[in-house]
Amino acid sequence: MVFKWEWVAGLAKGLPLTLEITFTCIAIGIVLGVLLALARVYGNRLLRLLTGGYIQFFRGTPLLVQLFIVYFGLPNWGIKLSAFVSGIVALGLNTAAYQAEYFRGAIQSVRGGQMLAARSLGMSLPQAIRHVILPQAFRLVLPSWSNEFILMLKYSSIVFTVTLLDLMGQGKRLASRNFRFFEVFIVVALFYLALVFVVSQVLRLIERRVRIPGLGVEGEGR
């Protein structure tokens, strides 16, 4: 087996795209996920049904299929998105469905008595949600979101199937050129291992900074 140092430089060219895609889709996921969760918890029947259907679809079908629907399928309906935008849209819509469920769980685990207390002080429902429920829900959901971030970091690799040159895409390109698929992908694997490790540590640090004594998922944070 032969390994070449120049591969590292070649593969590293794909890093910015991998990170960019991950961050963007997670950002979309957070915003959309929170909205979906709020609709599920506080919305009327129709809203709850619609958001439930959305979540069911995106959690029940494969990510790769969702990507293909956006990139290859939408043109049938006259919507042509670039590979990059398709990737972000598909990944973003997907992670939003999962994040919506995590956030809903977090909202519902903020004890109901606190909502009563907020209303009894004269806060309106939106005020109570904004000042009492959400601040706590955001902290409670952090571990799940960290998890999801790492997950998306790994799943971002699927965009190479629509010829994007992220870390995975660069790997495929490099390997095709010198036919050393196995060796090249060992290095790709090492890249991902390092990436996941670094990101995990950073996320753990953030979690620790935001921690409030007594505020944790049952059995944690005490």
Place this chain on the structure above:
Amino acid sequence: MSPLLRVEDIHKRYGREEVLKGVSFEMMKGETKVVIGPSGTGKSTLLRCINRLTPADKGRVWLEDEEITHTRTNINKIRSQIGFVFQSFNLFSHLTALGNVRIAPMKVKGMKKAEANRLAMEELERVGLGDKAGAYPAELSGGQQQRVSIARALAMFPKLILFDEPTSALDPELIGEVLEVMISLAKEGMTMLVVTHEMGFARAVADEIIFMEKGVVVEYGPPAQLFTRPQHRRTGEFLNKITELYGETD
């Protein structure tokens, strides 16, 4: 003088069971009334119907001359004038004691932060917890948490405070500190409606005791009268039982 609180013929049903079967009474400013009765007689429900945390099926409630139960009433504005102290404290877990007390004045009344801070510190000191302003609820004992929740209610300068079994969830040694605060509030002239088993408290500061059973008011009157010469046999029975269980503290 017109009453501060008027409760008229409140009915509430949960599923098949009617928990409140027509409860009426009045409260004047400065009065302290204690509601007692066997568990499940709807005492807590009554309190929640007063500030509409639970909507009553029938009946009306007035705070001074505003009808709380009217559909057009701004319920948030009414609630900001009525304090509510819960059995399980219900402090906001993500805020410090100071944060808990100042949040309503800031967000509901629009008070500026500096002023709200000052007010919150005052109220915390009033309940004896000035030094715990920076502590989170999880770092406080039950008695301390309940006192913070009283301070939280006081910070809104309520016309009336409703207490829903405020000491029932506390360890015995911690009950005293909360009752102390409540007694001094009563003596300072706060209008209070308290659901409790603490007879010592009732005997010390209650102007009237209301005995409820099976969703109706059985009897009411000054503590001395109810203890020594109750009109109904049930009243006497119940009071004896309570005194047996909870002792003759005061």
Place this chain on the structure above:
Amino acid sequence: MIESLKELGPFIPGLLRASLINIGLFFSLITVGFAVGTLVALLQVYGGRTSGTLARIYEWIFRSIPALVLLFLFYYGPPRFGVDISGFMAATLALGFRSSAYQSQIFRGAIQCLASGQMMAARSVGMSRVRSIVSIILPQAFRLSIPGWTNEFSSVIKDTTLAYAVGFNEVLRTARIIMDSAYELAMLAFIAVAVVFLVLTSAGNMAMGGLERRFRIPGLQMPGSRSED
């Protein structure tokens, strides 16, 4: 729209047949994942220090490397060393070992959740270590793991489509081929695949739910289980 549906008609049997391949891959890789996962979990809980650490490293590696990379490694790796394996086998191993890392975590959580008192009680009536594990710990741990497995299996059945990337002839590739021959059918073809998976995941969830109910023991539950994809 309706005409396109009719156009898709002749392709549907092919799609359904291809789905069977995904299902086949699913079962084969789950078996690998289960066997290896259980072993790794037991090693971590009951093994010595070295095997415990090795098991932990194994878990970390297979959870941190993306599935696609693993697929490529198992597909192109063996030939380099003179071993010839089918695409199906490569996918089974790649996704199977990956799943084993997740399953081992689920199972380990379940074992650790059982009060160590169970082990002590078993030993105190004279059972050997192995017998205690087999007769007392494992049966309970399996029951506790069912919710976690439901998540994992749901995740894995969807990931079988990733085998597309190594040219494997499963349902997504079949849909792609349809698209290549009739571009206007692209959306419908992929929606069809999506529907197939919706059915599969729903059926799977129901089956697991039934399993959970059948094996439920009152009082035996994991505290606040979190869903991990």
